[in-house]
Amino acid sequence: MLKKGSKLYSILTGTCPKCQNESMYLDKNPLHLSKVLKMHENCSHCGLKYQIEPSFFYGAMYVSYGLNVAIGIAVFIISYVLLNYDIKVSFISIVASLIVLFPFVLRWSRNIYINMFISYDPTSKK
Structure with a gap:
């Protein structure tokens, strides 16, 4: 279903959007809350710099808002x-689900945001 090379693969797995060979995050588990946003500087496989420009991931806040809505x-x-x-009960359910899904939404929003700017390149190497 999820094939390497698709944006959905990179978004759901948190892998490098360019080569999709390694995780962008230091800790793959988003439930380790103290490390949820800790990322590698570059991809060790293709050399892609994840922080494309200073404060790049501030734009992911807009994606996060959309996901939460x-x-x-x-x-x-x-x-x-x-x-x-x-x-x-419905509103309590909404609040509870947003609290439970918070670390996942943080990662998904970053993954979606970086994938908006970088496409998969199967020939990318360091």
């Missing part, structure tokens, strides 16, 4: 419309 809407539809929960 999408998650909130999806949880609301599932809890209120499909499961017929009370409105209070």
Whole structure:
């Protein structure tokens, strides 16, 4: 399903968007909260510099906002419309899901943002 070379592969695995051979993050597990945003400076395989310019990943905040809104809407539809929960329970469900998914959304937003600017190149080497 997820094939190397697709943007979706790089986004979901957190691999280098150019070569997709190594993780961009020092710790692959996003649940280690103290290390959730710690990244390598460069890809050891292709040499891509992840921090393309100073404060590059500030733009990922906009992606994060969009992801959080999408998650909130999806949880609301599932809890209120499909499961017929009370409105209070639905909003508590939204807050709970956003708290639980927080470290994943942080990583996904960075992964999506860098993949907007860099494409896969199977011939890339150091």
